[in-house]
Amino acid sequence: MAYGSLLGDHRRALHARIVEAIEQLAPDRQGEHVERLAHHSLRGEVWVKAERYLRQAATRAIGRGALVEAATCLEQAVGALDHLPRGAGTVQEAIDLRLGLRNALFALGQHERVFTHLQAAERLAAESGDAGRLARVLRYLSTHFLAGGDYARAIEVGERAVQTAA
Numbered sequence: 001m002a003y004g005s006l007l008g009d010h011r012r013a014l015h016a017r018i019v020e021a022i023e024q025l026a027p028d029r030q031g032e033h034v035e036r037l038a039h040h041s042l043r044g045e046v047w048v049k050a051e052r053y054l055r056q057a058a059t060r061a062i063g064r065g066a067l068v069e070a071a072t073c074l075e076q077a078v079g080a081l082d083h084l085p086r087g088a089g090t091v092q093e094a095i096d097l098r099l100g101l102r103n104a105l106f107a108l109g110q111h112e113r114v115f116t117h118l119q120a121a122e123r124l125a126a127e128s129g130d131a132g133r134l135a136r137v138l139r140y141l142s143t144h145f146l147a148g149g150d151y152a153r154a155i156e157v158g159e160r161a162v163q164t165a166a
Contacts, residue, residue, distance in 0.1 A: 011043065012043065012044050012045050013044070014044075015040040015041070015042075015043035015044030015045075015046075016040075016041075016044030016045070016046050017044075018036075018040040018044070019037055019040045019041045019044055019046055019049060022036060022037055022040070023037070031056070034053055034056045034057050034060060035057050035060070037049070037053040038050065038053035038054045038056070038057040038073065038076075041053050041054075042054065042076055042080065045083070047080045047081075047083040047084050048084065050076070050077070050080040051077045051080040051081050051084070051093070054073045054074070054076050054077035054080060055073070055074070055077050055097065055100075057069075057073045058070045058071075058073035058074045058077065058100065058104075061073060062104065067104045067107050067108050068108065070104045071101060071104040071105055071108065071110070074097055074100055074101040074104065075101060077097050078094060078097050078098065078101070078117075081093060081094050081097070088128065091124050091127075091128045091130075092128070092130065092133065094120075094121075094124055095121045095124050095125050095128075095130070095133045095137065096133075098117040098118065098120060098121040098124075099121060099133075099136060099137065099140065101117050102114050102117055102118055102121075102140055105117070106144075111144065111147065111148065114140075114144055115141075115144055118137055118140055118141050118144060121133075121137045122134065122137045122138065122141065125137050131164055131165075132165075134164050135161050135162075135164040135165035138157050138158070138160050138161035138164060139158070139161045141157045141161075142154050142155075142157040142158035142161055145157060
């Protein structure tokens with residue numbers, strides 16, 4: 001009840017302080033608390049930590065086979081990155097998060113969401129001139145089209161992937 005009466009700024013500050021407290025009280029056991037750290041850093045709008053802890057929470061979820069939870073964490077991590085200054089590191093991380101997200105969503109049969117994230121990853125990789133990541137994205141897009149029965153597009157994108165990789 002008391003939490004619900006807090007204003008937004010106070011809630012964010014409280015969550016940010018909780019992140020700091022967990023980090024200070026258990027610096028050697030952060031892995032055990034990664035889900036809590038992810039939750040509180042996201043709610044506290046501590047974007048750098050939110051992205052890092054959400055990515056770690058997603059990795060743990062994948063290890064447990066909790067793909068819905070992993071996908072949620074990865075999508076939230078992508079959202080956290082949107083709040084950070086755009087630089088080479090954040091663009092690469094955004095692409096990598098979307099590729100990880102593709103794996104979870106593909107296994108869940110969420111093909112339209114896969115396609116949306118792959119399109120965003122393709123745009124980011126092309127804009128940044130990252131040929132290696134672009135080739136990976138194109139390979140996944142080719143697989144997406146193949147799974148959907150669009151063989152002509154699968155071949156076209158697959159050939160682009162090979163050319164880009166070369």
